[in-house]
Amino acid sequence: MVTGYVYSSWGNNQGRYRSVFIPKTSASAILPDESYLAYGNGRSYGDTCLPAGDTIIDTRAMKSVLKFDQQNGILRAEAGISLSEILDIIIPHGWFLPVTPGTSAVTLAGATANDVHGKNHHIAGTFGRFVRSLELLRSHAGRMVCSPTSNQEMFAATIGGMGLTGLITWVEISLMPVHSPDVEVIAKRFANLDSFFAQEQNDDAGFTYSVAWIDGFARGASFGRGLILLGNHAGRPESGAMPAAVRRKLRIPVPLTAPCNVVFPPALRLLNELYFRQNGNKRRVSCDKFFYPLDTVSSWNRLYGPRGFRQFQCVVPSATARNAITDLLTQAHTLAGGSGLAVLKKFGGHISPGLLSFPRPGYTLTLDFPNQGDATDQLFHTLNKIAIDAGGRINPYKDSSLTTSVFQASFPEWRRILPYLDSNAESRFSRRLGITGAPANTCAV
Numbered sequence: 001m002v003t004g005y006v007y008s009s010w011g012n013n014q015g016r017y018r019s020v021f022i023p024k025t026s027a028s029a030i031l032p033d034e035s036y037l038a039y040g041n042g043r044s045y046g047d048t049c050l051p052a053g054d055t056i057i058d059t060r061a062m063k064s065v066l067k068f069d070q071q072n073g074i075l076r077a078e079a080g081i082s083l084s085e086i087l088d089i090i091i092p093h094g095w096f097l098p099v100t101p102g103t104s105a106v107t108l109a110g111a112t113a114n115d116v117h118g119k120n121h122h123i124a125g126t127f128g129r130f131v132r133s134l135e136l137l138r139s140h141a142g143r144m145v146c147s148p149t150s151n152q153e154m155f156a157a158t159i160g161g162m163g164l165t166g167l168i169t170w171v172e173i174s175l176m177p178v179h180s181p182d183v184e185v186i187a188k189r190f191a192n193l194d195s196f197f198a199q200e201q202n203d204d205a206g207f208t209y210s211v212a213w214i215d216g217f218a219r220g221a222s223f224g225r226g227l228i229l230l231g232n233h234a235g236r237p238e239s240g241a242m243p244a245a246v247r248r249k250l251r252i253p254v255p256l257t258a259p260c261n262v263v264f265p266p267a268l269r270l271l272n273e274l275y276f277r278q279n280g281n282k283r284r285v286s287c288d289k290f291f292y293p294l295d296t297v298s299s300w301n302r303l304y305g306p307r308g309f310r311q312f313q314c315v316v317p318s319a320t321a322r323n324a325i326t327d328l329l330t331q332a333h334t335l336a337g338g339s340g341l342a343v344l345k346k347f348g349g350h351i352s353p354g355l356l357s358f359p360r361p362g363y364t365l366t367l368d369f370p371n372q373g374d375a376t377d378q379l380f381h382t383l384n385k386i387a388i389d390a391g392g393r394i395n396p397y398k399d400s401s402l403t404t405s406v407f408q409a410s411f412p413e414w415r416r417i418l419p420y421l422d423s424n425a426e427s428r429f430s431r432r433l434g435i436t437g438a439p440a441n442t443c444a445v
């Protein structure tokens with residue numbers, strides 16, 4: 001008889017766990033006396049959110065708001081509240097998330113533990129820059145409050161620390177004031193990759209949000225064509241007040257995992273073509289449409305079938321970006337026939353606060369592929385090498401095939417986190433790569 005509780009990552013890596021801890025409140029949370037890992041909402045694509053041992057801490061019941069300073073835009077909430085739930089609370093008071101990833105389904109602690117980035121990285125940096133403080137529960141060491149001024153080293157290890165420093169029970173963040181959650185967007189076409197680099201330099205100044213979508217199937221003279229989406233929050237609504245129900249959260253469910261991959265290349269090619277042809281006029285859209293278009297189809301990852309799909313994400317320095325991104329897209333064409341979803345974005349100069357935060361200045365490219373086993377392994381090996389040779393790094397929470405050598409080349413100072421690891425916190429990723437605690441005096445901190 002098969003027993004246990006199954007948890008998955010977004011790329012459909014799966015784990016079966018003997019015991020599940022479900023803390024109801026941050027104050028009552030306790031840790032098991034064995035190997036464990038905290039799980040947010042499983043929106044990490046790779047295996048960083050899956051425990052290596054038999055015990056998972058499912059944090060989603062801890063979702064109370066502990067404090068909301070509406071005057072100064074400061075929110076303290078429990079780890080498992082989702083960004084979507086936070087938006088419902090803060091938008092009517094004229095506040096927005098300072099940084100948001102491309103899905104609102106992630107938890108507050110998940111966003112912190114991966115130090116996520118958004119479409120405003122060029123001016124705002126990462127999510128962790130807006131974390132004022134957090135509480136950490138550690139095996140054999142109890143609770144500690146960490147912030148940029150108190151327990152600073154543990155704070156830096158926990159931001160982007162992928163759950164390996166302990167259980168985050170609550171997080172306090174600064175919010176961003178807005179007149180409206182809606183976004184005024186302009187879409188500018190670029191005919192190929194060279195035009196992107198020529199155009200992009202001038203375009204994102206004056207815009208809070210900037211991201212480029214690339215047609216992952218275009219070839220020849222159109223190779224690398226796409227759209228830059230530029231946006232700013234809209235002005236105050238005519239009524240003067242923030243509308244109470246401003247979000248349009250259409251959700252189309254995918255109830256079951258498809259028996260095989262039903263995301264066919266011809267359909268993706270057509271979607272890419274239609275997207276490229278969209279009207280470039282300035283328009284006002286809801287925040288859900290602008291930031292979270294993929295949330296419209298909940299569990300869309302199931303369309304890729306039981307083998308799931310894999311996401312490649314790297315960042316390369318500006319100096320090497322044009323050549324590296326050309327090579328990456330060329331290899332995606334040659335080895336996989338193209339990528340169904342390709343996103344290119346400039347990262348700005350703000351230094352990420354976490355020891356293992358992924359973002360650094362340069363350009364980040366994200367590519368999605370159905371998982372086809374060995375062939376996809378070979379593809380990722382090639383893509384990783386191009387990025388590393390260009391002086392770049394690979395995002396550790398995106399793909400479960402990341403090897404020790406690629407991780408260490410991506411984060412040459414990775415050993416700095418070792419003294420701060422929780423001795424019992426262990427993910428499949430950390431076990432696979434040998435990221436385990438060691439006595440502090442053996443580590444170069």
Ligand SMILES: Cc1cc2nc3c(=O)[nH]c(=O)nc-3n(C[C@H](O)[C@H](O)[C@H](O)COP(=O)(O)OP(=O)(O)OC[C@H]3O[C@@H](n4cnc5c(N)ncnc54)[C@H](O)[C@@H]3O)c2cc1C
Binds near residue numbers: 039
């Ligand atoms: C459609 C889509 C779009 C995305 N767009 C972006 C993007 O634009 N930018 C970006 O950066 N990422 C993006 N992501 C990735 C996603 O934002 C991150 O992986 C996010 O951190 C997942 O959060 P989660 O709550 O689901 O946490 P999980 O994936 O469950 O866990 C993430 C990590 O946080 C740790 N963790 C969770 N809760 C706790 C806790 N209480 N204490 C300690 N550790 C904890 C886990 O151990 C794990 O290491 C996207 C993902 C999807 C599916």
